[in-house]
Amino acid sequence: MGIRRNKGWELRESEATPESAFVHRRSLVGAIAAGPILVSALGSATAGNGDPSAGLYPAKRNARYTLDRPLTDEKLATAYNNFYEFGSQKSIADEAQALKLRPWTIKIDGLVEKPMTLDMDDLLRRMPFEERLYRHRCVEAWSMAVPWSGFAMAAFVDFAKPLGSAKYVRMETFLDPTTAPGQKQVWYPWPYIEGLTIAEAGNELAFLVTGMYGKPVPKQNGAPLRLVLPWKYGFKSAKSIVRFSFTDKRPVSFWEALASNEYGFWANVNPAVPHPRWSQAEERVLGTNERRPTLKWNGYGEFVAHLYDGLQGERLFV
Ligand SMILES: Nc1nc2c(c(=O)[nH]1)N[C@H]1C(S)=C(S)[C@@H](COP(=O)(O)O)O[C@H]1N2
Numbered sequence: 001m002g003i004r005r006n007k008g009w010e011l012r013e014s015e016a017t018p019e020s021a022f023v024h025r026r027s028l029v030g031a032i033a034a035g036p037i038l039v040s041a042l043g044s045a046t047a048g049n050g051d052p053s054a055g056l057y058p059a060k061r062n063a064r065y066t067l068d069r070p071l072t073d074e075k076l077a078t079a080y081n082n083f084y085e086f087g088s089q090k091s092i093a094d095e096a097q098a099l100k101l102r103p104w105t106i107k108i109d110g111l112v113e114k115p116m117t118l119d120m121d122d123l124l125r126r127m128p129f130e131e132r133l134y135r136h137r138c139v140e141a142w143s144m145a146v147p148w149s150g151f152a153m154a155a156f157v158d159f160a161k162p163l164g165s166a167k168y169v170r171m172e173t174f175l176d177p178t179t180a181p182g183q184k185q186v187w188y189p190w191p192y193i194e195g196l197t198i199a200e201a202g203n204e205l206a207f208l209v210t211g212m213y214g215k216p217v218p219k220q221n222g223a224p225l226r227l228v229l230p231w232k233y234g235f236k237s238a239k240s241i242v243r244f245s246f247t248d249k250r251p252v253s254f255w256e257a258l259a260s261n262e263y264g265f266w267a268n269v270n271p272a273v274p275h276p277r278w279s280q281a282e283e284r285v286l287g288t289n290e291r292r293p294t295l296k297w298n299g300y301g302e303f304v305a306h307l308y309d310g311l312q313g314e315r316l317f318v
């Protein structure tokens with residue numbers, strides 16, 4: 001893709017797509033190796049079909065987390081997605097219906113008292129369940145506001161019983177190229193990986209999501225279990241997680257492995273630090289014509305600023 005230089009927000013949406021820029025460059029190299037792309041089964045994009053957890057919804061809303069803007073329309077938030085396992089375009093909802101949600105097992109391993117594998121519904125039953133309204137800011141400079149349901153990641157970390165030597169938690173998305181044709185694209189470092197420090201994972205804002213808009217989270221939004229970290233760029237919020245590993249080594253995430261000059265470990269929302277290819281000063285609010293100034297830590301500084309004391313020398317933004 002030709003990069004046209006613009007001043008700040010003259011940038012077109014189509015140019016603020018770091019991931020796509022990579023696809024276009026790399027696909028020229030990788031196209032031959034990738035082989036044919038299978039056409040996936042089409043299905044309805046409706047949430048809740050056949051999901052055994054459907055009866056849990058809606059969860060009671062936690063009033064502590066408030067918004068400064070209206071909620072994004074459900075239809076938009078469930079149709080405009082980033083989920084590269086199903087393609088690099090925003091409309092992957094139909095393709096994502098190929099994902100099979102049960103059985104779904106979660107593996108907990110690494111530096112923990114007792115490694116284990118447990119069933120998704122078993123985990124859900126043990127966790128405190130609630131709804132929270134959060135802003136979401138993608139590194140591509142668009143944002144939305146969503147009612148998520150799920151449980152605090154802090155409760156999950158307590159349950160996993162990490163050893164004192166664990167400094168990070170590494171999350172891994174499912175790997176199954178037969179249901180996720182994007183995973184046949186060999187130039188990507190599948191599976192999708194993300195990581196947090198133990199302090200970040202234990203922060204009250206870190207939320208493991210199983211639901212959205214008072215229903216089970218749709219497949220295209222990362223069913224049956226995804227992360228939501230409202231103070232970080234959206235790519236940190238890994239979808240369809242199957243494994244949590246506690247470790248003393250900083251995990252290298254999917255996007256960092258692909259483009260370490262553009263994406264790094266911390267990825268805290270910061271309007272003062274531009275992405276190497278565009279400004280982060282403002283965001284396009286999905287479903288409106290509005291552009292708002294982006295807030296540091298996406299407006300969640302009161303909850304998370306202390307996590308980064310003494311880390312000013314780090315590349316906190318990417
Ligand atoms: N496994 C996986 N998780 C992912 C992604 C992805 O491609 N694969 N995209 C990330 C990005 S860039 C964003 S902005 C959010 C989008 O979440 P949404 O589609 O629910 O809005 O998911 C994140 N989690």
Ligand SMILES: [Mo]
Nearest residue numbers: 138139234235
């Ligand atoms: Mo994103």
